[in-house]
Amino acid sequence: MGFVTAVSPAPVSLEEAVHAAARRARLAARVLAQTTTADKDRALHAAADALLAAADTVLTANAEDVATAAADGTPDSVLDRLRLTPDRIDGIASGLRQVAGLPDPVGVTLEGTTLPNGLETRRVSVPLGVVGMIYEARPNVTVDAFGLTLKSGNAVLLRGSSSAARTNAALVDVLRAALVAVGLPADAVQLLSSEDRATVTHLIRARGLVDVVVPRGGAGLISAVVRDATVPTIETGVGNCHVYVDASADLDIAERIVLNAKTRRVSVCNAAETVLIDRAVADAAVPRLVAALEEHDVRVHGDLPGLIPATAADWEQEYLSHDIALAVVDGVDGAIEHIDRYGTGHTEAIVARDVAAARTFTARVDAAAVMVNASTAFTDGEQFGFGAEIGISTQKLHARGPMGLRELTSSKWIVWGDGHVRPA
Amino acid sequence: MGFVTAVSPAPVSLEEAVHAAARRARLAARVLAQTTTADKDRALHAAADALLAAADTVLTANAEDVATAAADGTPDSVLDRLRLTPDRIDGIASGLRQVAGLPDPVGVTLEGTTLPNGLETRRVSVPLGVVGMIYEARPNVTVDAFGLTLKSGNAVLLRGSSSAARTNAALVDVLRAALVAVGLPADAVQLLSSEDRATVTHLIRARGLVDVVVPRGGAGLISAVVRDATVPTIETGVGNCHVYVDASADLDIAERIVLNAKTRRVSVCNAAETVLIDRAVADAAVPRLVAALEEHDVRVHGDLPGLIPATAADWEQEYLSHDIALAVVDGVDGAIEHIDRYGTGHTEAIVARDVAAARTFTARVDAAAVMVNASTAFTDGEQFGFGAEIGISTQKLHARGPMGLRELTSSKWIVWGDGHVRPA
Structure with a gap:
């Protein structure tokens, strides 16, 4: 398959490997930012098809993860979140098709005016660029995050938990192959190694290479990310x-x-x-x-x-x-x-x-x-009618509450003139 | 006047002093969040009046700052940014009146719908809460930041440069007295000590007490803030x-x-x-x-x-x-x-x-x-028709480009039902 080794275990340092993955992601993001809605939707359907076709491979990998976790004494409730079944894979695939059916959040004119001097201003939604996702056991997040970031024109670096490593690798393998099959860059989705905790540190400090990090998981994970990150983060999920x-x-x-x-x-x-x-x-x-x-x-x-x-x-x-x-x-x-x-x-x-x-x-x-x-x-993206959810923001900056596709975009001012200069 | 010592030089540690100021700011922010537009506008006009009435006091303090800076060999271009004149004070005061004339960014219904189950959702703009401003020489930022944060229902913690310490203290003194005179909490604006660099560190790490930090100044200041902050920050201003x-x-x-x-x-x-x-x-x-x-x-x-x-x-x-x-x-x-x-x-x-x-x-x-x-x-808030500007964001999260009043708000979902529960 060869797609899975997004970060090679080569002689380079772990930091350099993460940075190299982020640089590849930036190049992919540049392509995705210019990809039409039709092409992105085609990729999402291709990924859904590929996922169903590869269900056996994914289930085999998942069974190994579940067996290892069970042998390690993982509680049943966590095992349940880790476990995939044919039904769950169907659900994940149809989630991708649902995202394909949602409106494209990119390229929307959010506001704009003609200024008194005749300059025409428009604020247009654009992708964030490279999104880092740090999450725990549930492998469906791997595919959900891929679908939402792709639709919003972003590349994603995934850092899942080691307990789901085989499952996530199998899933990302399928997703990358599906992207290549429709002519989009495989590096739009990359799985970072979950073997070493330092991967997280390097990811959240890759300022200038990663545009935003979204931690999804327990309070400990989230507060550690928020404390150490230099990349902008969106705090999610802790709900008392x-x-x-x-x-x-x-x-x-x-x-x-x-x-x-x-x-x-x-x-x-x-x-x-x-x-x-x-x-x-x-x-x-x-x-x-x-x-x-x-x-x-x-x-x-x-x-x-x-x-x-x-x-x-x-x-x-x-x-x-x-x-x-x-x-x-x-x-x-x-x-x-x-x-x-x-x-x-x-x-x-x-x-x-x-x-x-x-x-x-x-x-x-x-x-x-x-x-x-x-x-x-x-309080849930699907309940609120967003069609899908990347997480629930509990911070006040950028997004607050359920985050859907729109929350994975930024904006850019585009100003047209005909030789306008600003008076002193 | 006694309003100026927002952070007392008491036996407490510097960190505790900053945290205490932030806690007072939170209480003030809670009041401001519920203050009507009319009352906020009245406060802005009162502050403008008070500034003009106290112009001599402010100019005297400023002359001392300028003399000290000149004696330290500060270049003319920096001295010019530090210097206040009666005309500049007029300009600063009329800036406050302009902000009073702008629409209130708080309480706006940004979106909303009736869900298929009958729940009514609305997303409404709310203040961010406590805003930390870290900035360099120009004392007009002290008053501009006060005006914009007050209008948007936020409390502000100001950390200006030591070269403007007397000017900033005189200005904040006037602003706090003006707030008290109209029945609003003085702690809506507080000046942190500029004597110790550690004030900045404590401010940008006061997570849970400060909602956002906006650094305005040179590339060195901004990158240091972004690197060390645990509070969400908005990167501003470096423009190549x-x-x-x-x-x-x-x-x-x-x-x-x-x-x-x-x-x-x-x-x-x-x-x-x-x-x-x-x-x-x-x-x-x-x-x-x-x-x-x-x-x-x-x-x-x-x-x-x-x-x-x-x-x-x-x-x-x-x-x-x-x-x-x-x-x-x-x-x-x-x-x-x-x-x-x-x-x-x-x-x-x-x-x-x-x-x-x-x-x-x-x-x-x-x-x-x-x-x-x-x-x-x-690329400027006033040129874009925002009426005023708190800075220009060069990051992609929350705000990008000139930031006006709207960018000093967050939002909250308000959902009304009549006993709705969610099916399993």
Whole structure:
């Protein structure tokens, strides 16, 4: 196959290997920036076809990864995220076709005017260039990231986890061959070695060669990337999300939303980790919500009698498990104060019938998404109608909330004149 | 007045002092985020009034800064940037009034929809929060940054240069008193000590307390900030700008644009630093442009006979002086190749009558602004009609090109439902 060794284990240093991959990516990105929508979509369909055709090879590689991970004592929940099946490969391939069906985010005139002096200005969307993705176990991210970056005219450097190394190599092999088959540069997608942690360091410090790095994974990964990067980064995903039940809440709705936000999938960043209950309704709401949660095998941590005693860590942590913290607060002001202190700026929800409480909450809570009478689980690119998602930004710069194709673009001002010079 | 000691020289460490200032800024930012447009505009006019009323105090402080700098042997061009006059103070004050007249960038619904399940989503512009500004000599930046950040609902931490310390302290004193007078928190603007370089380090690493840092100044300052920051930064201003004269160019226009781009003001980031001439027209264009430049006291560096011999550094550097590099290239492809290699992604211009050359140049040059038959000097917030400018971003994330009020905002998704939960 020969496509997979994006970074050769040659005599060069690891840093030089990463830089060389980034330089190849830049050349590929230059081609992709000028590739038509039709050609990019053709490449996405070719990649989907190739993926289905190579399903056996990919599944074999994946089975080896899963077996190694299982032998290493990896927990079942992680094994499940690592595992591919024929159905999952079908899903990944149809994801590529979905991206092909989305509008091209590049070349859109975002604004523009004719200035008083006759100069015509236009701001046009352009690709970012070279995107670095650093992510953990799930191999579907490999293909999703490829699809989204290709459609948005970017080259991507992938740094997955070592537990998925064989699977990722097999997938990238297929994707690179598909690009070559349609006349696009294979180096639009490259897999960096996951053997050495230093690959990450070199990638996030390849300033001038890499335009943006998106870390996707646990809090530890993300904070390490953000701390050490010199390349601009987009922080994603850590969600210590709260559901606040106001005194004015319909308790049926509150129960439904708390249960959905906590138990729909406990390992995702938009899952609720703390429920806040208005003191004015605590007598009725606390026993009811605690009972409902416990009935769904959720352990409730808090300072109230009958709960698992809470420590400071309970308010701060993203459990990602069947645990939730519960606190009684003084109305919407108390809820906002708690969220200001412990929230991670991902998603915060209020359950309320009172318009004033809901408006205060939406205006003052500082988060990527604020929900009124809706589950935190809705913060998601597909749910928001983006068709696909590269991650959920919890920072304020560039993108905030679910990131789709548009968030993988920058812009450029193009100004036409006829000999205009600027007066002193 | 007692407003100026934003960072007290108390027994706490410098880091703690910076963090304490940032915490006060966060509290102020929370107030500003909820302040109406009318109240923010009132504060801007109050600040303008206060500045005019305190002009003598500010001028006295400035005279001391200028005298100290002059005694230290500071060059005249830098002294000129440091110096305030009654006219300049008038200009700064009217700048604040202009910002008051601009539309409020906060609270704008940027997009939104009703999802198939009935959830109503809206993405609304919100302030970034706490903005750190790190800048060099010019004291007008102190007031401009205050005006733009206040209007966009942000608190600002200012870290100016020590050579302007007295002037900046006097200005910030006036601004803080003006805020208090209209009932807004003084801590919306704070001046950090410029005595110790470590203030910068603590500011750019105050992750979680500061939302964005904008360095404005020379290449050394900017690259140091970008290298060491853990807070998201917006890189501004370094401009190794090129003017490419295509074979199809009207040479009258070419001469006019090259002269304007180079000599209008040599110390600004949008000044031209290299002129590239199409080989096909070199015989006619080179002697003419060199003669015109030399007539305007510009030293021309290059590999051609009669020019000051160029070294590798000439192609890379931002002269910011009456110097320009000149190279002959092979058509538009050669120009793009040269710019890809040496450009800093600020502003690149082509002079051409040929549509195909102009379209190739605008499509393929990777820069914040690309000019066709117009001077590079037009890359400027006021020229672009923004009314004011916080800097010119040369990075691709968040903002690219001149940054006005809008670029000082983020956004937040607000989603209204009536008990919506997400299916498994």
